[in-house]
Amino acid sequence: MGDLLFQDISALLAADVGGSGALPQQPSADPPEEAILRTRLKHLQAEHQTLRESYAEALAAAVEEREQRLREQQQYTARLQQLHRQNELILNCAGDGIVGLDAAGRATFVNPAAAQMLGHRADDLLGKPLHQMVHHSRADSTAYPPEQCPICFPSHRGQRSASGEDIFWRKSGQCFPIEFTRAAIVQEGEQSAAVVTFRDVTQRRLLEMRLRQAQKLESIGQLAAGIAHEINTPTQYIGDNIRFLQDVFEDLSPVLAVCREAHEALQHGQSPAELLQRAATVFASLDVDYLSREIPLAIQQSLEGLERVARIVRSMKEFSHPGGEEKQAIDLNRAIESTLTVSRNEWKYVADVETDLDPNLPPVWCLPGDINQVMLNLIVNAAHAIAEKNGDDRSQKGKIVISTKTDNGWVEIRVSDTGAGIPTHIRDKVYDPFFTTKPVGRGTGQGLAIAHAVITERHGGTIDFESQVGHGTTFIVRLPLGKKTHGGETK
Helix, strand or coil: CHHHHHHHHHHHHHHHCCCCCCCCCCCCCCCHHHHHHHHHHHHHHHHHHHHHHHHHHHHHHHHHHHHHHHHHHHHHHHHHHHHHHHHHHHHHHCCCEEEEEECCCEEEEECHHHHHHHCCCHHHHECCEHHHHHCCECCCCCECCHHHCCCCCHHHHCCCEEEEEEEEECCCCCEEEEEEEEEEEEECCEEEEEEEEEEECHHHHHHHHHHHHHHHHHHHHHHHHHHHHHHHHHHHHHHHHHHHHHHHHHHHHHHHHHHHHHHHHHHCCCCCHHHHHHHHHHHHCCCHHHHHHHHHHHHHHHHHHHHHHHHHHHHHHHHHCCCCCCCEEECHHHHHHHHHHHCHHHHCCCEEEEEECCCCCCCEEECHHHHHHHHHHHHHHHHHHHHHHHCCCCCCCEEEEEEEEECCCEEEEEEEECCCCCCHHHHHHCCCCCCCCCCCCCCCCCHHHHHHHHHHHHCCCEEEEEEECCCEEEEEEEEECCCECCCCCEC
16 A cells, blocks of 8 residues: 555656656755655655555564464364364263254264163164164053153153153163163253263162162061061960860760760661760760860961961061062052061050051052062151150050051052151251161161152152151151153053
8 A cells, every 4th residue: 555655656746847757956956846845755755664664564463463363273173173082082981871862852972882782883873763763662562652751852741851760772672771861952942952861770770679678688687586476476376276176186085986886886786875875974074065165266266376377477478579670560558467467576565556548549559579668667667766755664555557548649658656756856867878866776777768769769759757756756658659651650
């Protein structure tokens, strides 16, 4: 720009002096106009030089700034590439499965851990609907409608994120349990994509099942002495009755012998008069009225004792059965009665038990072994609370009341006691593992922690309590009725 301006001024001056492009040489002083032009030309030349220098500096600064921007852009690009490689390395090295989904539920990214757990190549899953590939059926092989899927399509249910436990299907056709978390990617208020992370919890489930079984067997071990006593009592009077019947049979043997001889005499046409006389003598030595009354009573008591022993053994079998990881429809009232039978020696000396079990209670879908363990923990805790309140005073018993009922799609179990109650300052700790107020050897602090985990985490239910210090406590367990599906729905 400065060069063009200089050229324009030079052309103007050349035109003014006759087009020669140079000022005329005069031996004398310059005319005033020429002096003015020369002065102006000098000023313009100086300004032109200044402009050229400024232009060169500005150009150099612009070039430097552009080069700096290019360097920064290159550094930024390199940093992005480095972060991309790091993120990709992290995702590829992660032990959990990670899958990216678009708004339609199609896989946009699958890390190696996910591909390995699912038995697919990552390329086989990319662009495919994840639900259709690995989440198409429930554990019982029934179809899993996409609109009920909490993993691939939670937006259909008004959810932007979801977490929980479910199952995925491998390419081989085997299903396996997973723990998953789904987080939505929201842009301009709309879900444009999502990230699903999951892990195979097969081994954890197996260890948890073994732990629960060990805890159950530990409970049975703690109850063993009481159970042995419960079996020993009916066994003892069964034995007494059998010995009584044995003695009576020995007393009646002569009567039977006389009757047999009389029968044979009649068959041979002989007169049984002498035998009848002998029979009369034998009968006279017996207390027939006493025997007629006591023999049926001894038989009845023996049968009742055998039934009691059988009930105890049956209850132990039902209580200790390991069960499985699949929920079953059970008679909850019967499960409660079995647990009461197994734990009878824990409460019978300190409390009377009343039950108010709804006879119309429908089958409850649950894990039977876990529910038995919960009921045992609550019943034993109730007995211990009453024993703590009464101390060494055995003259007065407390009361344990167990009731069941249905309530708007739920079954409610209440276990009430007239014990000491739960102090206010520890009520927020009762479900903490290993927290206990019982003396050493009396409790481990695991009972209510296990009960809370079983009810809330494994059954989707609730467990709460109402307590009044000095008057007692009521634990309230609520379980959903119907068959609990993997998607959290109840059928």
